[in-house]
Amino acid sequence: MSEPRGGVPDVIDTLDGFRRYCDLLAQGQGPVAADAERASGYRYGHEDWLVQFKRQGAGIGLLDPVALGEQGVDWHEFNDAVGDAVWIIHDALQDLPGFFEIGMRPQRLFDTEIAARLLGLHRFGLSAVTEYYLGVTLAKEHSAADWSYRPLPRDWRDYAALDVELLIELDEHMTRDLARQGKMEWAEEEFDYALREGAQPRKIHPVPWMRISHITALSHDRQGQAVAKALWEQRDRLARQYDIEPSLLLADCAIIEAARKKPHNNREFRAIRSLNERVRIHTGSEQDKMFERYAPIQRSVKPSLWKTTIQQALALPPSRWPTMPQQQPDAQTNAPRSMKYWKTHHPDRFETLQKVRAVISQIAQDTRTPAEIIVKPQILRNLCWTDHPERRNVAEFLRQEGARDWQVNLVAASVSRAII
Numbered sequence: 330m331s332e333p334r335g336g337v338p339d340v341i342d343t344l345d346g347f348r349r350y351c352d353l354l355a356q357g358q359g360p361v362a363a364d365a366e367r368a369s370g371y372r373y374g375h376e377d378w379l380v381q382f383k384r385q386g387a388g389i390g391l392l393d394p395v396a397l398g399e400q401g402v403d404w405h406e407f408n409d410a411v412g413d414a415v416w417i418i419h420d421a422l423q424d425l426p427g428f429f430e431i432g433m434r435p436q437r438l439f440d441t442e443i444a445a446r447l448l449g450l451h452r453f454g455l456s457a458v459t460e461y462y463l464g465v466t467l468a469k470e471h472s473a474a475d476w477s478y479r480p481l482p483r484d485w486r487d488y489a490a491l492d493v494e495l496l497i498e499l500d501e502h503m504t505r506d507l508a509r510q511g512k513m514e515w516a517e518e519e520f521d522y523a524l525r526e527g528a529q530p531r532k533i534h535p536v537p538w539m540r541i542s543h544i545t546a547l548s549h550d551r552q553g554q555a556v557a558k559a560l561w562e563q564r565d566r567l568a569r570q571y572d573i574e575p576s577l578l579l580a581d582c583a584i585i586e587a588a589r590k591k592p593h594n595n596r597e598f599r600a601i602r603s604l605n606e607r608v609r610i611h612t613g614s615e616q617d618k619m620f621e622r623y624a625p626i627q628r629s630v631k632p633s634l635w636k637t638t639i640q641q642a643l644a645l646p647p648s649r650w651p652t653m654p655q656q657q658p659d660a661q662t663n664a665p666r667s668m669k670y671w672k673t674h675h676p677d678r679f680e681t682l683q684k685v686r687a688v689i690s691q692i693a694q695d696t697r698t699p700a701e702i703i704v705k706p707q708i709l710r711n712l713c714w715t716d717h718p719e720r721r722n723v724a725e726f727l728r729q730e731g732a733r734d735w736q737v738n739l740v741a742a743s744v745s746r747a748i749i
Contacts, residue, residue, distance in 0.1 A: 330465045333494045337487045338389050340379070340480070342396035348406065350390040355410040357386035360439065362417045362496035365424040366489055368477040371623065373572045375531070377427040378476040383493040384414070391489055394431050395477075404432030415439050417496040419455045421520075425527025438520040441496060444503040446702050447512050447519070459495050462502040467491045475619040510697065515735040522733055536654055538562065542581040546589065551650040552643070553588040558651050559642035560584045560635065571626045578630055579604075587639055598636050605632045663707060664714030675714075682713040684747040692740060704736050709744075718748045 341350055354361070362383040367375060376395070383389045394402075416435040418424055420442040428435060445453045452458075456467040471488040481489075507513045534540050538561035547553040561584060568575040583603035592598040599605060608624045665671065671679040686700075686709065693700040700706075708730040712718055724741040728734075 330459075330491060330494065331468050332487045333389055333490045335388055337483055338391050338490055340391045340393050340486065342393040344397070344400050344402060347392065347397055347402055350387070350392070351406045351410040353387035354382070354384055354390075354407070355412075357384035359385045360415040360417050360497060360500060361411055362493040363424065363428070363435075364418065364489070364492040364496075365427050366474075366476040367427070368475050369574075370473065371475040371574050371577070371619065372477055373568045373574065375427070377424075377431060379481070379489055380428070380431070380433075381489050381493045383497065384411075385497065389490045389493060391481075391486060398431075408432075408434045411435075413437060415500075417441065417500045419458070419492075419496065420453075421523050422527055425524065426529075426531050429528050430531075435524065438524040439500050439504075439516075440520055440523055441499050441503060443519045443523065444507060444516055447516055447698060448503065448506050448510065449697050449699060455492065458499060462499055463495060465495060467495070473616060475622070478619065478622075512696075512698070515733075518733045518735050537565070538651075539653075541584055543585050546585055548653075550588070551647070551652075552645075553591065554653075555645055555650045556591060556639055556642040557584050557588040559638050560587060563634065563638045567630060571629075573623055573626050577620070577623055577627060579635065587635070591643060592636075592639060593643065595636075598632075598639070604635050607632070664710035666707075666710070678713050681718060681748055682710065685709050685713060685744055688743045688747045689740060692743065696739075704732055704740055705730075708732060712744070713748070721748075723748070 341347055362381075364381045365377040366379040366381075368378050369375070378393070378395055380392045380394055381389065382392070413436045415437040417439045419440070421438055421440040425435070425438075441455070441458055442453050445458050450458065450461060452461075460466045468488065468491060471485050474485055474488075476485075478485075504513070507516050538544075538558045541557055541561055544554075544557065547557060560579065564575050564579045564584075567573075567578055571578075580603060583601070586601055587604055590597065590601060592601060592604075607630070608627045668679070671682065689700050689703055689709065692698075693703055696703070704727070708727060711730060712721070712723070712726055715721065723745045724737050727737045727741060
């Protein structure tokens with residue numbers, strides 16, 4: 330499918346246009362297909378730059394929440410128009426936080442990606458699911474576009490509209506399959522859980538600079554950590570100021586390289602090429618045209634700024650070097666993922682885990698549901714990593730770890746027998 334059946338809609342970016350579309354939604358029937366587009370990889374924040382909807386009788390609406398927000402839009406009008414209709418979203422946890430931050434209040438959810446996983450599909454992307462159920466492959470050329478660009482080109486609007494064009498039909502087909510396989514109640518629990526999770530404020534990392542990729546390479550180098558922290562904080566300050574994706578100013582790999590090599594003079598600093606490149610993104614694709622918009626900002630940040638930041642960090646006394654946060658004594662410790670470690674150092678626990686995994690594998694076959702959907706592998710590892718798991722109330726443990734009731738009811742008794 331190259332474009333929606335009703336044609337490619339224009340972007341709604343005025344209050345009058347917004348109110349007209351709300352009137353159409355209120356007069357429409359059935360569930361509401363929804364999606365959102367962000368400017369990930371280009372802008373500093375995570376806000377939505379376009380939100381897309383479709384409802385029977387209302388057609389597709391492409392709303393510009395930034396432009397509407399600047400005009401004082403009242404999202405209560407939208408919520409009242411939609412009412413308690415089911416929102417159909419593919420991979421809802423990607424989009425729900427943005428919807429709630431804008432002021433939208435979805436009350437019920439059908440997640441087509443969650444449904445695809447429960448139904449045992451091998452590929453979960455929207456285009457793959459529409460191909461499986463409807464025999465239609467969606468054109469997906471602009472998934473990495475800079476959605477803050479205005480005005481949006483026609484082919485971008487086409488792409489955005491296609492994301493909601495077929496969701497209502499998908500809901501109908503997948504609902505029938507879920508009912509046929511006896512998994513509708515499971516799905517409803519998962520949808521309710523996703524809706525609750527999506528309504529929560531975005532979680533802020535307690536030590537943001539430790540999110541640098543491959544920061545563990547500096548685990549035993551506290552001065553290197555000081556350099557990495559200083560560069561991250563300087564980069565974050567500039568990125569926030571210029572509203573630009575931080576990695577467009579300085580890549581994580583450059584921060585790690587600088588922290589490991591600790592350049593003390595001009596020659597050593599110039600030898601780290603990644604610290605001296607001013608325009609850093611060249612993909613050889615049409616994305617380069619989008620990145621060109623940010624080249625003036627990149628060029629305005631001179632390499633001497635990184636050099637000064639590194640020198641200041643290297644001059645810090647050890648007492649001011651950062652320390653890795655200590656895990657709280659009562660914090661839940663995740664079990665190791667390495668089966669080699671289990672087998673070598675804790676063979677008894679490994680044997681118990683193998684029994685539990687065999688039980689889950691059998692349940693997965695019996696229900697035609699992927700084992701990792703029936704219960705997260707990490708939850709099973711955590712259970713078997715504890716001392717005397719056979720003394721535990723398995724059902725209670727699973728719930729504490731975040732398992733839903735359907736998962737607990739499905740596996741708790743079998744797992745209890747396996748660990749005795």
